[in-house]
Amino acid sequence: MSMREKLIAAAVTAVLMLMSAQIVCAQSDAVSPSPATDTAARLAKLEQQTADAKSSADNAWMLTSAALVLMMTGPGLALFYSGLVRKKNVLSTMMQSFALMAVITVLWGIFGYSLCFGSGNSFIGGLHNLFLNGVGAAPDPDYSTTLPAQTFMVYQLMFAIITPGLIAGAFAERMKFSAMLLFMVLWSIIVYDPMAHMVWGKGGLLNASLGGRFPTLDFAGGTVVHVTSGVSALVCAIYLGKRLGYPKQPMFPHSVVLSFIGACLLWVGWFGFNAGSALGAGSLATSAFVATHFAAASAAIGWAAAEWIRNGKPSVLGGISGSVAGLVAITPAAGFVKPMPALFIGLIAGVFCYLMVAKVKAKFGYDDSLDAFGVHGAGGTLGALLTGVFAVSAVNPIFKNAQGATLASGLLEGNAGQLLNQCIGVAIAWVIAIVGTLVILKVVDLTIGLRVSEEEEVQGLDLSQHGEEGYYWETPA
Amino acid sequence: MTKIEAVIQNSKLDAVKTALQEIGVEGMTVIEVRGHGRQKGHTEVYRGREYSVDLIPKTKIEMVLPDALVEKAEQAILNAARTGKIGDGKIFRSRIDEAIRIRNDERGEGAL
Numbered sequence: 293m294s295m296r297e298k299l300i301a302a303a304v305t306a307v308l309m310l311m312s313a314q315i316v317c318a319q320s321d322a323v324s325p326s327p328a329t330d331t332a333a334r335l336a337k338l339e340q341q342t343a344d345a346k347s348s349a350d351n352a353w354m355l356t357s358a359a360l361v362l363m364m365t366g367p368g369l370a371l372f373y374s375g376l377v378r379k380k381n382v383l384s385t386m387m388q389s390f391a392l393m394a395v396i397t398v399l400w401g402i403f404g405y406s407l408c409f410g411s412g413n414s415f416i417g418g419l420h421n422l423f424l425n426g427v428g429a430a431p432d433p434d435y436s437t438t439l440p441a442q443t444f445m446v447y448q449l450m451f452a453i454i455t456p457g458l459i460a461g462a463f464a465e466r467m468k469f470s471a472m473l474l475f476m477v478l479w480s481i482i483v484y485d486p487m488a489h490m491v492w493g494k495g496g497l498l499n500a501s502l503g504g505r506f507p508t509l510d511f512a513g514g515t516v517v518h519v520t521s522g523v524s525a526l527v528c529a530i531y532l533g534k535r536l537g538y539p540k541q542p543m544f545p546h547s548v549v550l551s552f553i554g555a556c557l558l559w560v561g562w563f564g565f566n567a568g569s570a571l572g573a574g575s576l577a578t579s580a581f582v583a584t585h586f587a588a589a590s591a592a593i594g595w596a597a598a599e600w601i602r603n604g605k606p607s608v609l610g611g612i613s614g615s616v617a618g619l620v621a622i623t624p625a626a627g628f629v630k631p632m633p634a635l636f637i638g639l640i641a642g643v644f645c646y647l648m649v650a651k652v653k654a655k656f657g658y659d660d661s662l663d664a665f666g667v668h669g670a671g672g673t674l675g676a677l678l679t680g681v682f683a684v685s686a687v688n689p690i691f692k693n694a695q696g697a698t699l700a701s702g703l704l705e706g707n708a709g710q711l712l713n714q715c716i717g718v719a720i721a722w723v724i725a726i727v728g729t730l731v732i733l734k735v736v737d738l739t740i741g742l743r744v745s746e747e748e749e750v751q752g753l754d755l756s757q758h759g760e761e762g763y764y765w766e767t768p769a
Numbered sequence: 770m771t772k773i774e775a776v777i778q779n780s781k782l783d784a785v786k787t788a789l790q791e792i793g794v795e796g797m798t799v800i801e802v803r804g805h806g807r808q809k810g811h812t813e814v815y816r817g818r819e820y821s822v823d824l825i826p827k828t829k830i831e832m833v834l835p836d837a838l839v840e841k842a843e844q845a846i847l848n849a850a851r852t853g854k855i856g857d858g859k860i861f862r863s864r865i866d867e868a869i870r871i872r873n874d875e876r877g878e879g880a881l
Contacts, residue, residue: 539818542822544815544820545815599817603817607814613816649817650818653817654817663816
């Protein structure tokens with residue numbers, strides 16, 4: 293140490309000693325003695341640590357949930373759907389799900405998140421969060437006080453991915469890949485983003501927790517995800533027309549095995565979808581988890597039993613389709629209902645969706661190839677309405693009066709008006725889905741065309757759209 | 770030389786194979802096939818939609834035998850593959866003009 297450094301060190305030490313002496317004087321002058329301030333400081337520190345710990349706990353569950361919801365699209369939905377198509381279309385069906393994982397992610401980062409969750413008007417979010425501007429580690433208190441805004445953003449992204457993926461079930465085996473991409477991009481902007489904003493975004497028309505005009509209870513996306521995608525699927529199926537040869541030519545699911553694995557992955561992933569929608573790792577997440585599981589189970593029984601009675605045999609495809617129908621129906625209700633109503637909602641959904649798929653579809657003759665409408669549109673609508681019946685404040689005290697006292701949630705609790713609000717939410721979802729989808733289909737049809745040529749359809753979309761085959765057994769060793 | 774083609778129930782392949790080996794049949798070709806005879810197909814129901822399946826999976830065994838073995842082989846197949854129900858299958862017999870072993874150009878029954 294040089295002389296100069298020694299001098300500086302001595303000076304710094306002297307200044308520090310003087311300062312601490314002043315503090316000691318100040319403290320001894322004060323009325324309360326030093327332990328109190330000490331306690332206050334320790335309390336503040338403790339509070340900070342508690343908040344950090346809660347934030348970490350919530351964050352851990354929400355990141356896990358986000359991963360689970362992505363797993364629902366790939367491989368869950370991809371397997372579920374691709375098992376139901378003919379073998380020549382297995383890859384193209386998987387690709388429809390997978391492409392969304394890539395494309396919607398990019399859109400979400402650039403503007404999707406902002407349009408859904410940025411503050412805007414009643415119908416659509418603003419552009420404040422373009423390019424994820426302002427979406428960082430700090431929480432957005434409108435959505436969660438414990439989660440980093442980025443966690444919330446990436447969790448919601450997974451919903452934006454799977455929702456258009458569900459529609460693909462309606463136009464399986466006949467839509468051009470390019471047309472499907474353009475359709476999905478436009479659909480995400482015109483239908484999904486506004487609907488998600490209305491129900492979940494700040495200032496949204498239907499937002500139940502942030503003071504919407506018509507508060508609609510939709511815990512995890514019964515209207516936002518399932519009604520919009522299911523109804524759009526019906527519009528697609530009717531607009532595109534039937535597959536060549538439908539319904540005369542038999543079109544077997546080429547592998548119920550793939551569908552089975554996919555459906556079970558969906559069931560597991562749905563815990564992230566519904567319990568994750570609690571946006572925390574507290575008891576509400578548990579409640580939603582339990583309701584989700586119970587509904588899936590009873591719906592599987594409902595569908596399979598209906599088949600057993602009507603056809604004499606309970607099929608595997610029926611069982612798994614039933615569980616998905618139950619999961620769809622419980623989605624809006626998951627964080628609002630107790631386990632026994634969840635069981636009931638599931639059972640009703642299983643039987644109802646079976647009838648939609650087996651009876652109603654056959655009666656009207658549209659080719660909703662993989663029953664996206666019969667399961668998601670019908671099940672989602674049913675679930676959204678039943679949420680208004682069975683929601684209780686004991687599970688989730690979402691409505692409060694000006695004094696902060698908890699108000700009744702659903703019809704059975706005495707809040708009949710909620711059923712009306714649910715109807716309004718569902719109606720808006722139906723209208724936006726029908727109008728938006730029709731416009732988009734027309735635009736895509738007039739620009740690049742929707743359907744593949746007859747020749748390509750016969751050849752299969754795997755070869756004609758992607759130049760690959762899913763199964764090629766003849767490879768020499 | 771005689772060719773025997775037998776279309777049998779899938780579940781009877783092992784029994785037929787064993788029976789043929791026991792009487793000294795040394796080679797055979799087994800093919801998974803679909804087809805129908807008098808046996809009606811069945812219906813499969815997927816999400817409430819019925820599909821009638823009239824081509825049923827079967828197993829076809831082909832073998833070319835020295836004439837001395839033909840009767841015994843046919844009897845072995847009949848015994849092993851019969852359940853007594855419609856759908857047990859059929860045996861077809863036809864003459865074979867020539868057999869050639871690719872490895873050494875051996876011809877006739879010696880090539881079998």
